[in-house]
Amino acid sequence: MKLGIIGTNWITVQFVQAAEATGAFTLAAVYSRRQETAQHFVDETHDAAIYTDLEAFFASPIDVVYIASPNGLHAGQAIAALKAGKHAIVEKPMVTDAHQLAALEAAQANYPDHMVFEAARQVYDPNFAVIKDYVAAHRSALIGATLTYAKYSSRYDAYLAGKDPNIFSPRFGGGALMDLGVYSVYVAVGWFGMPQHVVYLPDVLKSGVDGSGVASLTYDFGNVTLLMGKNYTTQAPSEIYFGKTTLAFGPTGVLDNVHTFGETAQSLSQPQAKSPMADEAAFFAKALTTGDRQAAATAFALAKQVHTVMSDLRATTDIRFNTDPE
Ligand SMILES: NC(=O)c1ccc[n+]([C@@H]2O[C@H](COP(=O)([O-])OP(=O)(O)OC[C@H]3O[C@@H](n4cnc5c(N)ncnc54)[C@H](OP(=O)(O)O)[C@@H]3O)[C@@H](O)[C@H]2O)c1
CATH class of the missing domain: 3.30.360.10 (Dihydrodipicolinate Reductase; domain 2)
Known part of the structure; x- marks a missing residue:
């Protein structure tokens, strides 16, 4: 499967290495806000198409998108991936509020042929x-x-x-x-x-x-x-x-x-495993290559429960995020 990535920090390097070690993924596209950052990422990993425009990235011939952007952007980017016909592997936390969770769940239901996983590695x-x-x-x-x-x-x-x-x-x-x-x-x-x-x-x-x-x-x-x-x-x-x-x-x-x-x-x-991301990468590889929707649905159901609790916990505090709904 051709892998595209969003977010170019060290965690993405680690994920690309773990994903490619499964034999199921090859890095094919890198999105960054800046050309030089993407180029640096490609130099550190291996050659891949570079995009600084998200729409063009999602329109590119990739199968799976790994999303390691800042937390509040995860859900919107995962939904965009589904709409573009890609699977999404989203770093934790998959969402930052209950509205994002509901929107992601609805998108998952609307695009059942594509899977969404939270990279909850442990x-x-x-x-x-x-x-x-x-x-x-x-x-x-x-x-x-x-x-x-x-x-x-x-x-x-x-x-x-x-x-x-x-x-x-x-x-x-x-x-x-x-x-x-x-x-x-x-x-x-x-x-x-x-x-x-x-x-x-x-x-x-x-x-x-x-x-x-x-x-x-x-x-x-x-x-x-x-x-x-x-x-x-x-x-x-x-x-x-x-x-x-x-x-x-x-x-x-x-x-x-x-x-x-x-x-x-x-x-x-x-x-x-030596790499803390090896086990999750193996799980994503197996679920995606065998089309195991049940495995993806079970993982998503746990993620949904987790983010319901996360949202309930934050609701007991005064902490508010810019990405929260009005
Ligand atoms: N599973 C794990 O063990 C693990 C470990 C570390 C982090 N994470 C998760 O990975 C995600 C990224 O963490 P991080 O520490 O790498 O975050 P970060 O440095 O704040 O941002 C990650 C990437 O997002 C892009 N970015 C930064 N600021 C942005 C902005 N204002 N608007 C749009 N894009 C922006 C940057 O890529 P470009 O400059 O290339 O656009 C950057 O490389 C987080 O969700 C975190 O929870 C997971």
């Missing part, structure tokens, strides 16, 4: 399934969890120096919840299902988005607390509590070192 890590199975097998003992992902961002230095990086700006839906919290919401919904009640307590920066925050998800079995931040780093593990036994692992975006302690102590970690 869902495809084998340890995601290990933890999911453990939770399902021990559900009756489950009483709560603490899920962590906080990493000091180099762009926070730029923000403090008076610059306005997208990820610390409300312009395109930045902030800790949208950037890192989404990983924790993904695993919470993926393992425990939809919460009954949610609340988010953000530490709001002067720019208007959250530098860090704590979310609480209430379930019938107890509470799940999410710690997220882009202005500090934590090594606090993620933990799921089953009374006498605790299941622990690394940050929700990494899912390493899965083990239990307490009444039973065992390591449950599966070997992880």
